[in-house]
Amino acid sequence: MFLHLGQNTVVRTDAVVGIFDIETASVGKITRQFLSRAEEELRVTNVSQDLPKSFVVCLDEGGMRVYISQISTATLRRRTGFVEDLAKD
Structure with a gap:
């Protein structure tokens, strides 16, 4: 399955490690350091033309990649189907 960012x-979707709200998560020092380091290592892809609302951390053959998205975390989570899977358990 795929997730549109x-x-x-x-x-x-099996490459997604986490979906984070950019406003609340970037308050923490460690998260800011993580995002700064990812940017320095050219591992950040900005797919947002508007104000970013979330960032998605993925792992694949090339390593870790962070995607900055204008789509809310709630919408991204719904698109993954993870929420529906949890409701079935």
């Missing part, structure tokens, strides 16, 4: 960018 915006601007014609999709990732495999």
Whole structure:
């Protein structure tokens, strides 16, 4: 299954490590350091033309990648199907 992050960018849902609200998560020092380091290592892809609302951390053959998205965390989680899977248990 695939997750659409915006601007014609999709990732495999099994590669998604986490979906984070950019406003609340970036308050923490460790998260800011993580995002800064990812940017320095050229591992950040901005797929947002508007104000970013979330970031998605993925792992694949090339390593870790962070996607900055204008789509809310709630919408991204719904698109993954993870919420529906949890409701079935």
